[in-house]
Amino acid sequence: MQLTRPSPSIKIPExxxxxxxxxxxxxxxxxxxxxxxxxxxxxTTYVLGARSTSQNVEQAxxxxxxxxxxxxxxxxxxxxxxxxxxxxxxPDPAQNPFQSTVDGIDRRLRxxxxxxxxxxxxxxxxxxxxxxxxxxxxxxxxxxxxHSVQMRTGxxxxxxxxxxxxxxxxxxxxxxxxxxxxxxxxFTIAAAQTNLTSGKEDTACATDELCxxxxxxxxxxxxxxxxxxxxxxxLQATVAVRNDRYFVED
Numbered sequence: 001m002q003l004t005r006p007s008p009s010i011k012i013p014e015x016x017x018x019x020x021x022x023x024x025x026x027x028x029x030x031x032x033x034x035x036x037x038x039x040x041x042x043x044t045t046y047v048l049g050a051r052s053t054s055q056n057v058e059q060a061x062x063x064x065x066x067x068x069x070x071x072x073x074x075x076x077x078x079x080x081x082x083x084x085x086x087x088x089x090x091p092d093p094a095q096n097p098f099q100s101t102v103d104g105i106d107r108r109l110r111x112x113x114x115x116x117x118x119x120x121x122x123x124x125x126x127x128x129x130x131x132x133x134x135x136x137x138x139x140x141x142x143x144x145x146x147h148s149v150q151m152r153t154g155x156x157x158x159x160x161x162x163x164x165x166x167x168x169x170x171x172x173x174x175x176x177x178x179x180x181x182x183x184x185x186x187f188t189i190a191a192a193q194t195n196l197t198s199g200k201e202d203t204a205c206a207t208d209e210l211c212x213x214x215x216x217x218x219x220x221x222x223x224x225x226x227x228x229x230x231x232x233x234x235l236q237a238t239v240a241v242r243n244d245r246y247f248v249e250d
Contacts, residue, residue, distance in 0.1 A: 081126075096245070153170075193211050218236070
């Protein structure tokens, strides 16, 4: 009877056993934490990027609106005092009805404010749109009211002959959007006078002497998005009035 030699048992190396070991609880917790931190970082970066993009869009829109309003005011104020003298019976420039008081109404370029608003937050002026007709209601203006810019569009009714910044004087229309809050509007008039009397050009204007007045208007406007005060803008410009004012010193 032939005896068979038993086969030796196969011994797996310890190194192989270690390679096949599962992930420990500590390793799992560390990996989960690191993954969560990465996701939080990505999410935060995305949110900040989206917010920055939104603010950039709002900033561009606010800047565009304020610049458009500023441009409208500049173009219109530049016309202050224009008079079509060719249609006038007396073309004397010192008698310009759009640079003086007519029927008790002061039509000169001037500033004021609505009660409760800041000084100089309203500007008034007139110019000729009716070919020399001084009785026409050719009076214009801009003012700050309830954190918006308003433009004077005419008298409040057929019997309204006033020309002031105050509530109840004239009809005013808002020209800034509802989601923009205007925080400042200021008009500053700088005037320089020249004596036109022969031989007195270098002296100050005196009684009964003809004078010429040149004017410049500095405009400041500031505001922000109503629902996001961090998105704000402040603009300034200076406009030279084309039509000089001639007058005889009292």
